[in-house]
Amino acid sequence: MTNQQTALGPASGSVELHDRWLRVGFGRRGHADFHLRWLRHNCDRDLHPLTHERTVCSSELPDDLRASGAAVIDDALVVRWAHDERESRYPLAWLEEHAYARDRVDVRPPNDAERITIGDRGEGLHATVQRALAIVDLEGAAVVRRAPGVMTPPENETEHLIGAFSTAGLRVIGTHFGRVEDLRTDNTTNENTDQLGYTDAAVDLHTDQPFLEVPPRFQLLQGIRPAESGGDSYLVDARSAAETLKSIDEEAHELLTRTRVRFHRKQKGFEKILDAPILSGEGETFQVRWSYFTVAPYDLPFARMEGWYRAHDRFARLVRDTRNQLRFSLGAGDLVLYDNYRMLHARTAFRGARWLRGVYFDR
Numbered sequence: 001m002t003n004q005q006t007a008l009g010p011a012s013g014s015v016e017l018h019d020r021w022l023r024v025g026f027g028r029r030g031h032a033d034f035h036l037r038w039l040r041h042n043c044d045r046d047l048h049p050l051t052h053e054r055t056v057c058s059s060e061l062p063d064d065l066r067a068s069g070a071a072v073i074d075d076a077l078v079v080r081w082a083h084d085e086r087e088s089r090y091p092l093a094w095l096e097e098h099a100y101a102r103d104r105v106d107v108r109p110p111n112d113a114e115r116i117t118i119g120d121r122g123e124g125l126h127a128t129v130q131r132a133l134a135i136v137d138l139e140g141a142a143v144v145r146r147a148p149g150v151m152t153p154p155e156n157e158t159e160h161l162i163g164a165f166s167t168a169g170l171r172v173i174g175t176h177f178g179r180v181e182d183l184r185t186d187n188t189t190n191e192n193t194d195q196l197g198y199t200d201a202a203v204d205l206h207t208d209q210p211f212l213e214v215p216p217r218f219q220l221l222q223g224i225r226p227a228e229s230g231g232d233s234y235l236v237d238a239r240s241a242a243e244t245l246k247s248i249d250e251e252a253h254e255l256l257t258r259t260r261v262r263f264h265r266k267q268k269g270f271e272k273i274l275d276a277p278i279l280s281g282e283g284e285t286f287q288v289r290w291s292y293f294t295v296a297p298y299d300l301p302f303a304r305m306e307g308w309y310r311a312h313d314r315f316a317r318l319v320r321d322t323r324n325q326l327r328f329s330l331g332a333g334d335l336v337l338y339d340n341y342r343m344l345h346a347r348t349a350f351r352g353a354r355w356l357r358g359v360y361f362d363r
């Protein structure tokens with residue numbers, strides 16, 4: 001049996017094994033998805049030999065049920081279970097009869113950073129910026145690689161960049177960090193430097209300024225000086241991740257759109273509190289607020305706390321899964337522009353004098 005992915009049996013069936021579910025293909029008759037829990041609950045070995053009644057209750061199964069392999073053999077799906085090495089057998093005809101998720105489409109956040117990356121074609125800064133903005137509209141973010149051979153120090157280009165984005169219809173907005181934010185460990189120029197961004201620590205996925213009623217819509221990050229090691233960037237399309245969540249756990253999605261949590265930013269010279277849901281809107285009006293370092297202790301009724309954590313953590317695990325992330329690093333003069341209402345951003349820990357510049361924009 002295979003440990004992952006497709007294994008073709010001698011008949012027309014096929015199977016793809018995922019973390020918590022698997023997909024059985026019925027040849028030309030399409031496919032159906034089954035949760036591992038549902039399959040093990042319906043194991044052929046847990047039937048009384050004489051009466052064929054089920055002898056197991058699903059509550060007896062491990063919470064984190066895993067399959068170590070799955071294959072189609074002789075017109076039956078065979079699943080091997082990780083916790084007890086048992087092999088369960090499900091005739092394909094029986095699966096078709098009981099299929100509850102026929103021809104389901106699996107939605108996944110994109111993870112190919114090349115798709116959002118463009119190079120300077122020598123067409124001029126304004127044209128490059130227009131192309132980048134078109135990608136941001138579609139994909140939520142664009143990475144622009146600096147043309148090779150440019151000798152200008154990137155720190156001297158920041159104002160040109162701001163000018164080009166302004167000409168293209170964006171407007172610079174200042175925040176409590178200042179107008180242009182120098183993200184470097186020795187920062188002394190910006191206002192309110194007591195935050196993770198000005199250290200060399202990892203900063204995990206978040207949106208910027210979720211504690212503002214109207215957070216900045218876009219952030220431009222310009223690479224000035226790369227780190228000696230580490231300091232890679234990554235983004236997650238939270239709009240797509242929200243669709244994934246909705247497609248696998250409607251209730252969790254609903255809780256994330258309905259539950260207001262408190263974002264509380266408290267620095268030496270700045271304080272702001274806002275209560276808002278993590279997810280709101282859809283499509284063009286979608287907005288995510290996500291910040292593990294500014295979210296206040298949850299204040300929810302006792303009867304809702306466990307359900308809330310379950311929903312929150314399901315979404316968190318989706319976006320923290322590296323298979324759902326766009327990963328890249330910014331060299332000197334490279335830049336990334338992302339939609340702060342749609343994308344989560346993060347960086348890995350680093351060593352050295354890494355220097356990035358950040359600028360916020362609105363439409």
Ligand SMILES: [Fe+2]
Pocket residue numbers: 206207208345
């Ligand atoms: Fe940030």
